[in-house]
Amino acid sequence: MSSRSDAEALDRADQLSHLRSRFELPGGLIYLDGNSLGPLPVGVRERLADVVEVQWGRDLIQSWNTPAWSGLPARVGARVARLIGAPEDTVIVGDSTTVQIFKLLVAAARLRPDRRVLVSDPDNFPTDSYVVASVARLTGLELRWCDPAEVAASLDESVAVVELSHVDYRTGRLYDAAEITAAAHAAGAVVLWDLCHSAGAVPVDLDAWDADLAVGCGYKYLNGGPGAPAFVYVHRRWHDALDQPITGWMGHLAPFALERDYRPAPGVAQMLAGTPPILSMSALDAALDAFDGVSITDIRAKSLALTDYFTSLAEERLSAYGVSVEVPRAHEERGSQVCLRHPGAYGLVQALIARGVVGDFRDPDYARFGFTPLYLRFVDVWDAIDHMADVLNSRGWDAPE
Ligand SMILES: Cc1ncc(COP(=O)(O)O)c(C=O)c1O
Secondary structure, eight states, X not given: OOOXXXXXXXXXXXXXXXXXXXXXXXXXXXXXXTTTSOOEETTHHHHHHHIIIIIITTTGGGGGGSTTTTTHHHHHHHHHHHHTTOOGGXXXXXXXXXXXXXXXXXXXXXXXXXXXXXXXXXXXXXXXXHHHHHHHHHHTOEEEEOOGGGGGGGOSTTEEEEEEESBOTTTOBBOOXXXXXXXXXXXXXXXXXXXXXTTTTSOOOHHHHTOOEEEEOSSSTTOOOTTOOOEEEEOGGGTTTOOOSOOOGGGBSSGGGOOSSOOBOSGGGGGOOSOOOXXXXXXXXXXXXXXXXXXXXXXXXXXXXXXXXXXXXXHHHHGGGTOEEEOOSSGGGBOSEEEEEOTTHHHHHHHHHHTTEEOEEETTTEEEEEOOTTTOOHHHHHHHHHHHHHHHHTTGGGSOO
């Protein structure tokens, strides 16, 4: 039988434990929802105060002529690039993930004008599926649903584009992106990866995967705050051929020349559309300081240790209450989250939130917990499971409230 002192010993040995001080975490809270919205990193508050009071409040329009605002999308993109194994000039930050997916999907379809099929996962995050279906209608492509674990069976010479998530938002299943990309390329298709649940949490090596296109959000493991802008990645081989559909002035070769006709900016800069959201982009920029000097390899090692620990404690202490632990057992198939399935999962999550243990609920019976190695401790895992055992034992998940 394990004990809390085991968790304390794991924390003492943790090489990343000092990183917790890079976040403003509310006292007494065990935050297992960083895969939905990361907490507030130290430094963001001060940066935003400067942007509001000085850059906007005092300097007004002049700030567009300073490095603080001009070039911010590319600078933040370059910082994200380091976390996802991409060259700095292939990533830029801008709109929401949903809008970025739309732009890249249409652009991808235009790269394969002679093909007629768009392949995607029906269990992907809904925004992906909604946009995939809309783009299929818009471009005249036929939509072919596939299980990412068996994507090869859906590939043939008719496939223009494959759109998939690297990590499944519900099950936490991590797919072999290099293998899938190679299979899609062998069939002549272009691949778009959604990295929302991997960027900043699991190793992503777009260069080594030979990936074509990718998107990912700024507010989960990157901790950029609610509605933080998403990033896009475009492999250099597509920089000249790319033709994205939202041809706004900020993606123009010479935005301030105010020409009548559109001419794309070179490289990934053409993925910009309208005026960049400077407030939220500045917050994301400051948030990325939390990754300074930290290797993704170390983050991954701690993430796996946390999810292993959570899984073994959940099996030891919760299975007697009808809880099943849904996590890919093989490390190479695991993201940075674990789901517990229970008929009362909704009530369980609510009862835990009332106790200061924050996870989230996903239909139909998933209680989902995300593990962010930058600030989570092993004692947090121990305490969270202890609360869960107590809620299940007292049937707190079945309480009217
Ligand atoms: C895999 C995935 N893609 C896309 C989104 C939505 O992104 P956005 O709201 O930034 O458009 C989410 C949100 O949770 C997600 O999990």
